[in-house]
Amino acid sequence: MRKKIEIRKTPFVLLVFFLLLWIVGVTLNEPARVLEQAKSICLSCIGIG
Amino acid sequence: MERARKWVQGVWFFLVNGYWAFPWTRTIYKGPMKVVCSPGLNCYSCPSSTAFCPIGTLQQLLANIRFSIQSGQHYFGAFVLGSIGMLGAVFGRFICGWACPFGFFQELLHKIPSRKLSIPDQLRWLKYAVLLLLVIVFPLIFVSNSGMGQPWFCKYVCPAGTFQAGIPMLLLDPNLRGAVGWLFVNKLIIAFGFTTWSVFASRPFCRTACPLGAFYALFSRFQLIRLQLNKDNCTGCGVCHKVCPVDIKFNENPNSCECVNCMKCMTEACAFDAISVEVAGFPMFGPDLGKTNKCIWPRKIQKI
Incomplete structure (x- = not known):
């Protein structure tokens, strides 16, 4: 007799939720803002200035 | 490993x-x-x-x-x-x-x-x-x-x-x-x-x-890929506690939020096939991976 496997659904629910959140972010053009931030050095953020 | x-x-x-x-x-x-x-x-x-x-x-x-x-x-x-x-x-x-x-x-x-x-x-x-x-x-x-x-x-x-x-x-x-x-x-x-x-x-x-x-x-209980404890095989010997870099007692709390999933307990400690990796409930890797360098994919489901 084979051991019955229960598929855990919660990871997929979470994955879909965060995928939708990611899509919302892309729709709001957030990646452009993220890129803009990541391209500049924030001196006070790294403890200088 | x-x-x-x-x-x-x-x-x-x-x-x-x-x-x-x-x-x-x-x-x-x-x-x-x-x-x-x-x-x-x-x-x-x-x-x-x-x-x-x-x-x-x-x-x-x-x-x-x-x-x-x-x-x-x-x-x-x-x-x-x-x-x-x-x-x-x-x-x-x-x-x-x-x-x-x-x-x-x-x-x-x-x-x-x-x-x-x-x-x-x-x-x-x-x-x-x-x-x-x-x-x-x-x-x-x-x-x-x-x-x-x-x-x-x-x-x-x-x-x-x-x-x-x-x-x-x-x-x-x-x-x-x-x-x-x-x-x-x-x-x-x-x-x-x-x-x-x-x-x-x-x-x-x-x-x-x-x-x-x-x-x-926060995802420790729900993450898609995680370590799994096979309670039928665990003897409670506690060897997994000794190798854990973050001091977890894996056999007592397999979904601990502190676990960094380094898999030392699975590959270096457990001799009883009690710890494996599962994906959404499906067993994937077992201790055999570390000992034989063979990947069991998907892992043969144990018969009971």
């Missing part, structure tokens, strides 16, 4: 720190790859960094949220939260154990021969307070007259930022040295404090203060 993990950690370190022209350009990487989320804690102001740090970016977005709403843009961190949320839902703290450059750094420091100490269990709660207060609440509520907040964790705590960005930028740009003040001294003390602590205790920053680790820890 441990050697493979070290290789994976090394590869990830170079993937998220792949810009090695900085000694000549004397500035940070500014290419399009910086729109990609670094899975681990990796300062994006580091000259070699090729990805954005989710914790730094999230703080910046939250700190500027009033300004962004006023200007008709609604940047509240959905893209960043979506990125790390998807990573967390699939891998959870596997990322801490396998892909975080700062975790790798602490592991290397811990190899220095010395007396080894444990970390008080209560200190693990501190990282959740760091995530909630320094990363989310303080950047949102403490704002200047112009409505701008501050990235509290990056500014006052982050040791990864000090080592990866603060010190290198001072070396690269002599003009910045005049701007060094008490803030940088404070960050140096914190950074070297964690460095010294890492020699004596295993991964002290990950276990007590890392906000990204705290975020991924």
Whole structure:
């Protein structure tokens, strides 16, 4: 007799939720803002200035 | 398996720190790859960094949220939260154990021969307070007259930022040295404090203060890929406790939020086939992987 496997659904629910959140972010053009931030050095953020 | 993990950690370190022209350009990487989320804690102001740090970016977005709403843009961190949320839902703290450059750094420091100490269990709660207060609440509520907040964790705590960005930028740009003040001294003390602590205790920053680790820890019960305990095979011998770098009793709490999923318990300790890796409930890898170098995919389902 084979051991019955229960598929855990919660990871997929979470994955879909965060995928939708990611899509919302892309729709709001957030990646452009993220890129803009990541391209500049924030001196006070790294403890200088 | 441990050697493979070290290789994976090394590869990830170079993937998220792949810009090695900085000694000549004397500035940070500014290419399009910086729109990609670094899975681990990796300062994006580091000259070699090729990805954005989710914790730094999230703080910046939250700190500027009033300004962004006023200007008709609604940047509240959905893209960043979506990125790390998807990573967390699939891998959870596997990322801490396998892909975080700062975790790798602490592991290397811990190899220095010395007396080894444990970390008080209560200190693990501190990282959740760091995530909630320094990363989310303080950047949102403490704002200047112009409505701008501050990235509290990056500014006052982050040791990864000090080592990866603060010190290198001072070396690269002599003009910045005049701007060094008490803030940088404070960050140096914190950074070297964690460095010294890492020699004596295993991964002290990950276990007590890392906000990204705290975020991924929230997924421990639900992550798609996780370690699984086969209670029928477990004899309760406790060997898994002895090899665990974060002092977990795996057989008592297999979904511990502290587990960085290094898999030492599975490959180096358990002789009874009681620990395996499962994906969404399907058993995938067992101890056989470490002993025979054979991948069982999918793992043969045990007959009872």
